[in-house]
Amino acid sequence: xxxxxxxxxxxCSVLCQAQSETSHFRKGNEMFNSGKFxxxxxxxxxxxxxxxxxxxxxxxxxxxxxxxxxxxEASVLLNSLSKSTKNNKQLSSVYHNxxxxxxxxKAYEQSVESFKKALKLNPEAEDSRYNLSYAxxxxxxxxxxxxxxxxxxxxxxxxxxxxxxxxxxxKKEEExxxxxxxxxxxxxxxALNRDEKELRKKTEKREGRSGQGGSxxxx
Numbered sequence: 452x453x454x455x456x457x458x459x460x461x462x463c464s465v466l467c468q469a470q471s472e473t474s475h476f477r478k479g480n481e482m483f484n485s486g487k488f489x490x491x492x493x494x495x496x497x498x499x500x501x502x503x504x505x506x507x508x509x510x511x512x513x514x515x516x517x518x519x520x521x522x523x524e525a526s527v528l529l530n531s532l533s534k535s536t537k538n539n540k541q542l543s544s545v546y547h548n549x550x551x552x553x554x555x556x557k558a559y560e561q562s563v564e565s566f567k568k569a570l571k572l573n574p575e576a577e578d579s580r581y582n583l584s585y586a587x588x589x590x591x592x593x594x595x596x597x598x599x600x601x602x603x604x605x606x607x608x609x610x611x612x613x614x615x616x617x618x619x620x621x622k623k624e625e626e627x628x629x630x631x632x633x634x635x636x637x638x639x640x641x642a643l644n645r646d647e648k649e650l651r652k653k654t655e656k657r658e659g660r661s662g663q664g665g666s667x668x669x670x
Contacts (some may be wrong), residue, residue, distance in 0.1 A: 473498070476508050483511070488518040506536060513548060522556035543573035550582060559590035 479494030495512040516525040529549040550565035566583035
């Protein structure tokens with residue numbers, strides 16, 4: 452993602468001369484360019500306290516908030532700025548910055564819409580076009596993750612449905628074991644019966660032979 456957060460530098464015109472609010476805005480710009488974003492925010496707020504209608508002062512304040520990772524605050528301010536101008540160039544810059552703030556805040560769907568608006572107002576804005584592509588990619592990933600989480604929750608809510616196949620498999624396994632045990636018992640019983648019959652036959656043969664030998668002997 453290209454950062455591309457636009458910043459409008461304020462210049463003190465002859466008309467504003469020594470106005471204190473302009474000095475705050477100018478000092479805010481100096482702090483911002485030095486990377487002192489919190490100090491820049493303070494100066495911009497001081498300037499806006501004296502000149503609240505300054506569109507550019509609010510725009511740069513939103514930038515200072517963004518640089519401090521205050522994405523929600525920056526988004527609120529930029530949304531209000533989008534309603535206070537009809538200048539297409541200004542609006543395109545607002546929507547570009549708003550898209551970036553929403554993108555950082557993981558509000559991907561809103562971010563996509565903001566970049567679309569920026570491009571509609573300024574079709575040649577390549578940074579907005581690049582960031583729109585990136586926001587669409589992140590939105591797709593977010594939706595896939597949400598679907599996966601919903602499926603996991605659904606699986607956790609219906610443990611009985613997961614247990615039913617397992618119980619059925621266990622029941623089948625037990626029935627199978629019972630059948631095996633029954634068949635084994637029947638085989639063992641058959642084997643015992645056969646052994647008993649064989650033993651009986653052998654006993655009868657021995658007794659028969661003993662009886663024949665006794666009747667022919669002279670005592």
